[in-house]
Amino acid sequence: MRKVGVFVCHCGRNIAGTVDVERVTEALRSYPGVAYSIDYLYMCSDPGQDLIKEAIAKRDLDGVVVAACSPAMHEITFRRTVAAAGLNPYLCEVANIREQCSWVHRDDMERATLKAIQIIGTIVEKVHHDEPLVPLAVPIARRALIIGGGIAGLQAASDIAAAGYAVILVEREERLGGRMAQLSGTYLNFDSTADLLSEKVEVVTRNPHITVLTRAQVEAVGGYLGDFKVKVRQQGNDKEYEVGAIVVATGYDLYPKERLSEYGGERYPDVIDGLEFERMLSPTGPTAGEVRCPSDGRVPQEVVFVQCAGSRDPERGVSYCSKICCMYTAKQAMMYKMQVPQGQAYIFYIDIRALGKGYEEFTQRAMEEHRVLYLRGKVSKVFPQDGKMMVWGADTLSGKRVEVAADLVVLATPMVPNADAFGLAQKLRVATDEYGFFSEAHPKLRPVESLTAGVYLAGACQAPKDIPEAVTQGGAAAAKVLSLFSQEKITHDPIVAAVDSELCAGCGICVEVCPYEAREIHPLTKVAVVKEVLCQGCGACLVACPNKASHLRNFAPAQIMAMIEALEGG
């Protein structure tokens, strides 16, 4: 039996205001298997930590329970403390008597005190059953794979390479640049996207640390954080690369306008989408930058822009907002008016979402300086009549129906994930949301990490975003890769599954259920083995095993039962 020390924290008045800490300390002193107990005002303070270190040395403790706040707060702190005193850090556990006790029972000191004693008792039992563990260390291949050579991928590649690490940039198309290469100019300042982009491409292609693979695709991904093995197919040839981290920057497609039959998207040449209009506006496009009706090449005098053509419309398209359409439509309408000053541009919208620095002012300019006519309402129907495209819509502000006989209709169709994204997500074992966009680890605080360790996200593959946001995310993903590469080795939490080979029948059910491919049946011994660096400790295998041959280290069934019994006894 271990000699366990219990350290009860007052957390100022946070705990001591509700829980009688002295009584708790006293009660634990006579608890079976507890060799020592003491309370202190702030256990996480330096004197508090010294108290723990001293007790380990003087009382020869080989297990520590700190009764304090949530382990999410200070488990690392106290594990470091006991490690400094020479004890295995996994023999230190935190009993949460603040969030789970004192804070929620402020009106009942007696019961809160009894509950605190019970909570600590269970954790004492846990420590008695804990194994000393050592974090798993994995070497890192200091080379990054970027999937997608659009602006987000280019930014990630150049930032990683600028810090001196090797990058492999895989691009499906023949050239780098992605969607940005198709655009005419940027909003706000009408800068040439081609010029802005060629600077970035130049930086990437010139950097000796970056290997650019165009007309290439990721075929298969194996391995794990620090040691991925990625098979890339380039023009029929497969080659395997070892990389330590992966940045996904596969960008977007547009929702096919053909599916919007009430807008005539599938039938009429003069109904085009936002990217087709960009090509028309672009000096390198099919009309050398001149706006012409695709049907007969005439200069359109009445142009209708339809926003939310499939966005914010769960019935006919997608329910989300595509975020960038309000701004590029304002830009497109302005560029049209600059080219055809006597022409009229109409924009049908639901809300004008000018979300960015200077964006509001920009849409105001479209309205006021360029006399673009904004109509608040949805378009119900687009159909041909007398050589024109009739647009039926509503103006919800006047409450009237609006009919425009247009020469050209531009549909701002929704951004959807790239067609290859779903297959890639499966290869990478990365989650996607209901629309197929890659899921970030946390919407607020971990926007460029996926939940799969070592796989990061940048740009529109995660959700619709514009150029500055994609650039920012590319840079942010690079920072994550750089932090990773600066480590000597990757340490991996040793709270992973283990197999009792005596009990394992080699049925393989656990191999099937493991979401991380962290299990296999050993070819010789025919029992299940755990690939510890892949295991995330989720516990699916424990539940699935018919023989109860699997357990999670330091959460073994006997351990949990002992903890529950402590509750019943207490």
Add this chain to the structure above:
Amino acid sequence: MVIGGGISGIQAALDIANSGYEVVLVERLPSIGGHMAQLSETFPTLDCSQCILTPRTVEVGHHEKIKLVTYSEVEEVRSQGDDLRVKVRRKPAYVDWERCTGCGLCQEKCPWRVTSDFERGIGERKVIYTLSPQAVPNKPVIDREHCVYFQKGGKCGACAKFCPVEAIDFQQKEEIWEEQVGAIVVATGYDLYPMERLSEYDGGHHPDVIDSLQFERLLSASGPTAGEIRRPSDGAVPKEVVFVQCAGSRDPERGVAYCSQICCMYTAKQALLYKHKVHEGQAYVFYIDIRAGGKGYEEFVQRAMEEERVLYLRGKVSKIFPQNSKVMVWGADTLSGKRVEIAADLVILATAILPSQGAWDLKEKLGIKIDESGFYEEAHPQVRPIESGVPGIYLAGAGQGPKDIPEAVAQGSAAAAKVLALFASEV
């Protein structure tokens, strides 16, 4: 050096420090966390802000590569070769933080209460205080202006009497020293447009006309009402609540011309949380456009409208004035073309986001540019959004323009990437 200890600066500091470089994080207030520490819950997942923030602030506090310098401001910056020499001035806390264990006894014993800035004026704090129980560092400062010991010549001194480790030091002086750094990330964040300047919205006179950060404090479990929705004037539970969007934004005549970007989402969240707490209450939102542009944002606003029956009215509010025990809100519904009048119990103004007050001074010291609205200007709006144009100085967070938490976090990381690349190239 990272200037500003909000979420953006925290992220930049952690990413740089986790790559093995040393970081000095300078924060004006006594503890880090910025505005995020004041928020109740976050859209669209309704995660508790404090709960997701605290692990980050704690990590900063413990990080061996981060020198955390709070209650301090940048005094002067000059470049010397590749390096920047930054003079930092630390205000006297009148508490010896080396000795202080953060036990909180001084705050308990201090007999004097004053209005708290952290609670946005709707709550109180002691004269010796920390910003919150989870403050990092968890060390108090004495508010000299309100402290009886300072103002009445040595009377009181309760904190000193009760402090178990003799950490109170009434003689403490400000400190000025110099840090030598290779790069600076500017992450000074935002303030809100003062309600006093919105005279047609009663100019902040009426206690039941509050701004959105005040409402966050009302919603917050750690706020002055412990998360219960009570109107400031008499503590009654408000049954009719009006949210006024674009209160000073998109309004060049009365406020600022730009859009503050985050108000549509936090207002939807606030209205939804209000309805969670006061089921029978009615929430109205006046808006011009609903700008729900992020991932899951559109769906979130739909939820507020459909599931929580928050009433959205498209139109501006023309006037707010007290009448009897209510606050009258006059507005327009541009969709029906009718005038709307609501006798509200509580009005929340989504006031415009402004660059933080120190931004003007700091740009002089750093030699970086600001735009006409007072936000730091980036080198190029599309392709160089993080760079200031001055080598070695990068921008992150709302100091560069209004932004929400995930954008501020991404910018913090992106600025870190620039710093890491710079440091790697110098080796």
